[in-house]
Amino acid sequence: MSIRVGIIGYGNLGKGVECAIKQNPDMELVAVFTRRAPESVKILTQTAEVVNIADIEKWTDKIDVAVICGGSATDLPTQTPEYSKLFNCIDSFDTHARIPEHFANVDKVCKDNDKVTIISIGWDPGLFSLNRLMGNVILPDGKDYTFWGKGVSQGHSDAVRRIAGVKNAKQYTIPVDAALEAVRNGENPELTTRQKHTRECFVVLEEGADAAQVEKEIVTMPNYFADYDTTVNFISEDEFNANHQGIPHGGFVMRSGKTGWNGETNHMIEYSLKLDSNPEFTASVLIAYARAAYRLAEKKDYGCKTIFDIAPALLAAQDGAELRAHLL
C-alpha cells in the first residue's frame, strides 16, 4: 500500500511536492488543500482531489502524511501546530532563530495527539544543517563555512521590487570565488559579510523612473545591501522574461579541521548543491522525510523531529538489507 500524502498550499513548493511524489512509486498524492476556491486550482495529478482547507478535518483517515507548503514568516508558526493535531506533517520552517520555539510548540501538539512532525526540512535548514553537524562531530577542532548561491534570494528581490520606479526585479546572491578558494586551501580565513558574497540585481524600470536614484536606493539599503558589494543591471522587460524567470539556488558547506595528537594534520569536508529550481529540490527533500515521518508514526515514536533525529535508512523505500548490499 502506498503512503498517502496531502499537500497543504499549492504555490511553487506545493507543485514541487506534487512532482516529487510522482518520482516515488511508494507514495501517492491524495489531496491538495487550498485557501482558494478549489475549482480555480488546477493540479497535475489526475487521481488527487483539490479540497478547500476548511474541509481538511474530513481527511484525517485518508492521509498518512501532510506536507505543509506555507511560508515561514506567518503561515508555518500557526499551521504546523494546527495540522499536527490531525496528521503527521512535514514543514520547511526556515527562520533559524525561531526554530527552538517552533519545535516546542509542535512537539507538544504531536505528543498530545500521537503524531510525528518533522520540521525545518529542505536544504538550509536541512541538508546544510546535517553537513554542519557531521563536520562538527567528525572534526571537533575545526571551523565552519557556509556560502549561498549562486541563486535567487526572494526576500532581496522583493525588497528591490518595493522601491518606487521598479517594475520588476530579481536578486542573485553570489559566493566570492576568492573566499571559497581561501577556505578550500585550508587558510581558515576570517571573512566579513562583504568578503563572502556579492549581490547582483536585474531591474526593469517603470517608464520615466530615475535609474541613478533606484541604484542608489538599492546599494545603500540597510540590512539587505549596504554591507555587500552590489551590482545593479537595468534590463528590458523582454530580457527579464527571457533570462530571469527561474529560481535557481545552491551553496556550499565546508568544514576545515585538524586531527593528530597536536592537531598537526589538516582535512577539508565540502558539500555543495547546484539547483536549477530551489522549490523543486526543497520539495524532493520534503518527500524523502515524509517517508521517514510515516515510518516513525508506524513505530509510535511520536513527537516533533528535525533532520538530526532521522536515521538515514528511514528515508529510503528499500529495506536495510538492500541498502547495505547496494549503497553502503
Added chain:
Amino acid sequence: MSIRVGIIGYGNLGKGVECAIKQNPDMELVAVFTRRAPESVKILTQTAEVVNIADIEKWTDKIDVAVICGGSATDLPTQTPEYSKLFNCIDSFDTHARIPEHFANVDKVCKDNDKVTIISIGWDPGLFSLNRLMGNVILPDGKDYTFWGKGVSQGHSDAVRRIAGVKNAKQYTIPVDAALEAVRNGENPELTTRQKHTRECFVVLEEGADAAQVEKEIVTMPNYFADYDTTVNFISEDEFNANHQGIPHGGFVMRSGKTGWNGETNHMIEYSLKLDSNPEFTASVLIAYARAAYRLAEKKDYGCKTIFDIAPALLAAQDGAELRAHLL
C-alpha cells in the same frame, strides 16, 4: 561520566583513534589491546593501560565501547563477531561485497549478548555511503558518481613493492579532472575505468634493478594497473622519504538528478573530502560513531548497525536543544 573507550589493535588507525579521543572531552581512552608484548607498545595517553589481547575478557565492566582497528581482509571478519560478545564495538570493515555476510554474523552475536556494534564506519564505506543514500532518496531520477583521490592506495602500493627490484613504492590514485568536470556540468557521462582515474607510482629501485622491466611489470599488472593510464616515476630513497611518507586520501561523491513533472529540471549534489591523513580522519569518524553506539546501548537498542541506522543527533556530545539552536 566519560564514555570509556578501548582500542583493539594499535597501528596507524589505532593511533588515530587515540588522537581523536583526545579531541572529545566526553570520552576517555582506558585501554589499548595488542597482540604484541604490552611493554613494547608505547602509547600517548598517560592514563590508559596497554593490555595483552589475551586478557581482554577482564575488561568487560571497564569499557563502554571498543574500537576494533584490525584489517578487513582477515582480522575484522573474526574479531568483530568475537569482541561483540564482550563489548559494544565499532569497526571499519571495508570489503563492500562481504558487508551483508559480516552484518549477519555480527547482528546475531549482538542480539545474543545485548550489545550494539556499528560496522563499516569511515568514509568509504561510511560518509560516502551516507551521501550516496541521501542523493538517491532526494533525487530518485538521477545518476551516482564516486571518484577517489588524490590519495594513497595501500593495496596498489603493496602490489608494486612485491615486484622484484623494487625497494619501496607508493601509488597515488588520481581522479581525472575532465571526468569530474563533465559530471559537474550535468553531462551524465558514461565513464570507463580508464576515464575516471589515473594511477601514479613513485618507485625506489634496488641497486642494479632494470627500470624498464619494473615499469612494464607495473603498467601491465592485471586488475591493479592494466585498465588504467599509469605513470611510473623512479626516485631516490631520499626523495621518497622526504615527499612520500604521508597517507593522504579523499574523493568525491556526486549525484546528478532531475525533478519536475517531466524531469525537466537539473540538480547536482557534490560531497568531497581532502584528507591529509586517511587513518586519522577514519579514526575521527569511528569515534563519533562510538558515541552513538554507547547511546544506543543505553536505550537497549541492541544489534548490528551501519551508518544508515544512526540518527545524526546520536553522534554529537550536545543535546537536541543545543543542536537545534546552534547547528540547524
